Amino acid sequence: MSAQDRQNGSMIAVRGLEKRIGTQEILRGVDLEVARGETLAIIGRSGGGKSVLLKHLIGLMRPNAGEIWIEGQNIINMSERELASIRQKVGILFQGSALFDSMTVAENIAFPLREAGERDPKTLRKKVSEMLEIMEMQGQEEKMPVNLSGGMKKRVGLARSIIRQPSCILYDEPTSGLDPVVSDSINRLIRRLQKRLCVTSIVVTHDMKSAFDVADQIAYLHDGRIYFHGTPDDLRQSQDHLLQDFLLGRSDRRGSSPPERSAGN
Amino acid sequence: MFPRFFNVLGSPLIRFIQYLGEVVMLAADTFQSLFTRRLRWKLFLNQVVEIGLLSQLVVVITGGFTGAVFSAQTYFQFHKIGMGSATGAVVSVALMRELGPVLTALMVTGRVGAAMSAEIGTMKVTEQIDALRALAVYPTDYLVVPRALAMMVSMPLLVAECIAVGIAVGYFVAIFLLEVNGTYYMANMVRWTRSRDIIMGLSKAFCFGILIVFISCHKGLTAREGAVGVGRATTEAVVNASLAVLISNFFLTMTLNILYPAGYQ
Numbered sequence: 049m050s051a052q053d054r055q056n057g058s059m060i061a062v063r064g065l066e067k068r069i070g071t072q073e074i075l076r077g078v079d080l081e082v083a084r085g086e087t088l089a090i091i092g093r094s095g096g097g098k099s100v101l102l103k104h105l106i107g108l109m110r111p112n113a114g115e116i117w118i119e120g121q122n123i124i125n126m127s128e129r130e131l132a133s134i135r136q137k138v139g140i141l142f143q144g145s146a147l148f149d150s151m152t153v154a155e156n157i158a159f160p161l162r163e164a165g166e167r168d169p170k171t172l173r174k175k176v177s178e179m180l181e182i183m184e185m186q187g188q189e190e191k192m193p194v195n196l197s198g199g200m201k202k203r204v205g206l207a208r209s210i211i212r213q214p215s216c217i218l219y220d221e222p223t224s225g226l227d228p229v230v231s232d233s234i235n236r237l238i239r240r241l242q243k244r245l246c247v248t249s250i251v252v253t254h255d256m257k258s259a260f261d262v263a264d265q266i267a268y269l270h271d272g273r274i275y276f277h278g279t280p281d282d283l284r285q286s287q288d289h290l291l292q293d294f295l296l297g298r299s300d301r302r303g304s305s306p307p308e309r310s311a312g313n
Numbered sequence: 314m315f316p317r318f319f320n321v322l323g324s325p326l327i328r329f330i331q332y333l334g335e336v337v338m339l340a341a342d343t344f345q346s347l348f349t350r351r352l353r354w355k356l357f358l359n360q361v362v363e364i365g366l367l368s369q370l371v372v373v374i375t376g377g378f379t380g381a382v383f384s385a386q387t388y389f390q391f392h393k394i395g396m397g398s399a400t401g402a403v404v405s406v407a408l409m410r411e412l413g414p415v416l417t418a419l420m421v422t423g424r425v426g427a428a429m430s431a432e433i434g435t436m437k438v439t440e441q442i443d444a445l446r447a448l449a450v451y452p453t454d455y456l457v458v459p460r461a462l463a464m465m466v467s468m469p470l471l472v473a474e475c476i477a478v479g480i481a482v483g484y485f486v487a488i489f490l491l492e493v494n495g496t497y498y499m500a501n502m503v504r505w506t507r508s509r510d511i512i513m514g515l516s517k518a519f520c521f522g523i524l525i526v527f528i529s530c531h532k533g534l535t536a537r538e539g540a541v542g543v544g545r546a547t548t549e550a551v552v553n554a555s556l557a558v559l560i561s562n563f564f565l566t567m568t569l570n571i572l573y574p575a576g577y578q
């Protein structure tokens with residue numbers, strides 16, 4: 049399996065992933081493949097299990113069944129300490145940014161490097177200011193996270209997750225709760241990172257503009273399974289009612305969709 | 314009839330055993346990384362300041378007033394049978410063997426244990442612990458190890474301080490307020506106090522420190538969503554740690570008394 053994946057150039061492969069939380073079936077057999085260097089947007093309704101799927105990809109949640117292959121390694125049975133090597137290759141931007149609120153912006157961004165053993169204050173300062181420049185946030189080093197706006201927090205969170213130059217970045221709702229202008233700047237940032245770092249990206253979102261802006265491929269997660277997987281153009285041209293309803297933001301008329309779930313996105 | 318009886322009795326029992334198991338596993342995990350991983354000195358020293366240095370006032374007041382009141386009460390009783398000068402011996406042995414460790418532990422639980430579970434709990438519910446894991450940092454190494462080590466170092470010192478202040482204040486109350494003969498008071502105290510009494514007190518302090526730190530950290534790490542979750546985790550941490558201190562104190566007294574028997578021999 050691993051050799052085959054490497055040959056196919058697939059960075060991430062998910063097979064038959066199932067997850068129950070309590071009595072709710074969140075994922076009912078997700079199959080997904082992401083090629084190296086590709087940007088995949090996972091769209092779907094709120095509460096449909098998108099964030100849950102994303103957390104599985106980095107081992108933050110454990111599935112009830114299925115396999116997850118990252119660069120040819122099955123991460124399902126890895127222990128928390130073994131996962132560290134995978135997590136150095138895969139960065140994640142959390143929905144709420146999850147900045148360490150007792151540290152300044154600079155300390156947050158430098159944290160992964162410091163933990164990896166980099167002690168030289170000059171190098172750290174230089175790397176942090178480089179990151180802030182990419183994020184268009186120069187001179188904000190000494191601010192505390194509590195004094196940042198939502199968009200700035202996302203940028204700092206993103207800077208923290210890419211400072212170790214991962215080969216894959218996972219974005220959990222990067223534009224949720226931001227105004228259209230800030231959302232657009234985040235989308236531009238995602239595209240710029242694709243070009244600059246040549247990373248594989250997975251963007252979980254329900255913001256269709258964002259999905260069309262950044263994605264090479266789009267997957268629609270519905271009812272715990274991947275209902276559609278194709279290019280943005282395929283999606284636009286699709287005559288499927290469910291997809292059309294989602295694209296146009298029509299609420300469900302036939303009652304075939306699952307009810308809104310409360311356990312996260 | 315019987316199945317229901319076992320059901321009612323069984324499920325809390327299983328939950329309790331599971332809880333104990335989780336705390337023990339956390340402790341085992343912590344000790345393992347304490348001996349095999351690099352220590353984060355800065356975090357450790359921060360915790361020593363937080364636990365040790367900043368608890369001084371609380372511990373000094375606890376020790377001082379306990380010594381004062383214990384000295385006075387003992388004198389009131391002993392004075393009637395003409396043994397007023399034996400007050401010093403009773404105060405010193407009681408403070409060393411029981412009052413010092415137990416009262417300090419209870420105060421530290423309220424001050425430090427609550428802060429630990431609230432801080433870690435808040436990190437849990439704001440995804441900061443997930444962020445640590447995602448950045449390839451093992452939460453036990455980063456959060457629990459420095460706290461546990463700082464507690465093991467600080468608790469014996471705090472207890473020693475509590476005992477010393479208690480004895481000193483007890484002396485002043487007896488000599489200057491109750492007009493006991495100072496020479497006899499000191500002579501009796503030194504004669505009846507053995508080094509094994511202080512060893513017993515400090516051993517207890519060490520054990521209580523371990524109980525407090527693991528119970529509090531475990532509650533923080535398993536906090537449920539939201540402000541309510543953190544509040545509940547904090548309350549449970551304080552209650553459980555206090556009860557653990559009081560209950561384990563009895564067993565420690567009985568066990569340690571075999572090693573360090575009380576009395577003049």
